[in-house]
Amino acid sequence: MNPDKKIEVSAAEEKRSMDPASFAGEAKDRDRIAGEGQTGISRRVGVLGAGTWGMALARMLANSGHQVCVWSALEQEIDELNATRRQRNLPDMIIPDVITFTKQIKEACEDKDIVLFAVPSPFVRTTARAAAPYLPMGQILVDVAKGIEADTLFTLSEVIEDELTKAGRRARIVALSGPTHAEEVAVDMPTTIVSASRDIEAARIVQDTFMNTCMRVYTNPDIRGVELCGALKNIIALASGALTGLGYGDNTRAALITRGMAEMTRLGRAMGCQEETFSGLAGMGDLIVTATSMHSRNNRTGILLGKGVPLDKAIEEVGMVVEGINALPAAKELSRRYQVEMPIVDAVDRVVHEGADVREAVYGLMMRDRKREW
Numbered sequence: 001m002n003p004d005k006k007i008e009v010s011a012a013e014e015k016r017s018m019d020p021a022s023f024a025g026e027a028k029d030r031d032r033i034a035g036e037g038q039t040g041i042s043r044r045v046g047v048l049g050a051g052t053w054g055m056a057l058a059r060m061l062a063n064s065g066h067q068v069c070v071w072s073a074l075e076q077e078i079d080e081l082n083a084t085r086r087q088r089n090l091p092d093m094i095i096p097d098v099i100t101f102t103k104q105i106k107e108a109c110e111d112k113d114i115v116l117f118a119v120p121s122p123f124v125r126t127t128a129r130a131a132a133p134y135l136p137m138g139q140i141l142v143d144v145a146k147g148i149e150a151d152t153l154f155t156l157s158e159v160i161e162d163e164l165t166k167a168g169r170r171a172r173i174v175a176l177s178g179p180t181h182a183e184e185v186a187v188d189m190p191t192t193i194v195s196a197s198r199d200i201e202a203a204r205i206v207q208d209t210f211m212n213t214c215m216r217v218y219t220n221p222d223i224r225g226v227e228l229c230g231a232l233k234n235i236i237a238l239a240s241g242a243l244t245g246l247g248y249g250d251n252t253r254a255a256l257i258t259r260g261m262a263e264m265t266r267l268g269r270a271m272g273c274q275e276e277t278f279s280g281l282a283g284m285g286d287l288i289v290t291a292t293s294m295h296s297r298n299n300r301t302g303i304l305l306g307k308g309v310p311l312d313k314a315i316e317e318v319g320m321v322v323e324g325i326n327a328l329p330a331a332k333e334l335s336r337r338y339q340v341e342m343p344i345v346d347a348v349d350r351v352v353h354e355g356a357d358v359r360e361a362v363y364g365l366m367m368r369d370r371k372r373e374w
């Protein structure tokens with residue numbers, strides 16, 4: 001660790017903390033310290049997946065002084081990234097020259113302190129299978145994808161663990177999740193995230209690696225709760241968008257978000273997760289950001305559904321992975337298996353899979369039996 005560097009960062013932070021306007025105002029000061037890591041330790045990080053989140057994190061880590069190598073399954077994507085130094089869905093983000101790209105998954109996995117899984121949920125299993133031969137025993141793996149596998153009901157860290165076990169390997173797995181739009185991380189907006197693992201030392205190493213002047217990382221041992229939140233909140237965000245598409249207002253959205261959190265927490269409790277996780281950053285934090293932001297593909301898809309656009313056209317228009325739709329079958333099955341009522345998940349499922357009318361689905365939620373709040 002370089003003690004001088006740490007003092008320099010602390011002084012700049014102290015100056016900024018005395019001037020609350022400086023985040024938005026003094027660009028010069030902000031640029032000088034943006035993204036600077038806090039430990040001074042440079043780690044070797046392999047990033048699997050070169051989509052918006054993988055590339056926003058790759059840039060952030062490189063700017064914090066880490067050595068980053070990015071792999072994609074799509075060869076033409078690697079060619080494009082190498083040639084343009086731009087991710088096509090984050091056109092304003094310049095990719096630092098120090099980031100290297102590879103078409104060989106081996107290169108992004110071998111001799112790394114951390115390997116990051118940043119592919120959408122449907123590709124996590126195949127990516128873990130392809131990576132497994134090159135991951136040494138005890139490798140720290142970080143999953144940032146959000147979802148639950150439909151046929152196994154595994155969280156994505158469990159999917160990775162399953163593939164590694166089949167290959168005779170064992171890793172230290174961490175889930176990194178929270179209210180974190182790539183579009184905002186790509187321009188160094190202050191953001192928070194949770195590093196979750198039963199292996200608390202691994203969670204701390206990931207905390208140290210990802211923490212910088214723009215990204216604040218908290219640890220949490222409840223990895224199952226964190227991953228459940230990440231998958232379920234996308235379904236609630238689809239519903240929230242649908243309300244906007246129907247022209248409903250803030251009362252309706254606040255009700256949906258709060259009652260959505262109530263059903264997420266009910267399921268989490270039944271599955272043995274920590275209730276506090278659901279009111280934390282990976283739970284309420286991520287639900288708020290996903291259910292209210294135009295950066296959210298789930299929210300945007302919901303808006304189109306609410307406006308009467310058919311599902312396939314809505315997905316086509318959004319143009320990127322819509323994890324809320326991927327998560328629906330597992331959420332329905334978990335609700336059935338743990339006998340937990342999840343009326344909003346049911347309503348979204350009826351709209352998505354049975355073509356139910358969105359306004360009718362809202363009416364159905366409003367006309368449920370009288371209940372006590374909790």
Ligand SMILES: NC(=O)c1ccc[n+]([C@@H]2O[C@H](COP(=O)([O-])OP(=O)(O)OC[C@H]3O[C@@H](n4cnc5c(N)ncnc54)[C@H](O)[C@@H]3O)[C@@H](O)[C@H]2O)c1
Pocket residue numbers: 049050051052053054072073074077089118119120121123126127144145146147180181182183320321323
């Ligand atoms: N975008 C965000 O702001 C954000 C934030 C937090 C978490 N996440 C989660 O991270 C995950 C990835 O999201 P994203 O926004 O980067 O998605 P994306 O749609 O931008 O990712 C697409 C990428 O997936 C990879 N890919 C495509 N086909 C593949 C295949 N067959 N095998 C392996 N990889 C393949 C490619 O690198 C492609 O660029 C999702 O689960 C998402 O919920 C995203």
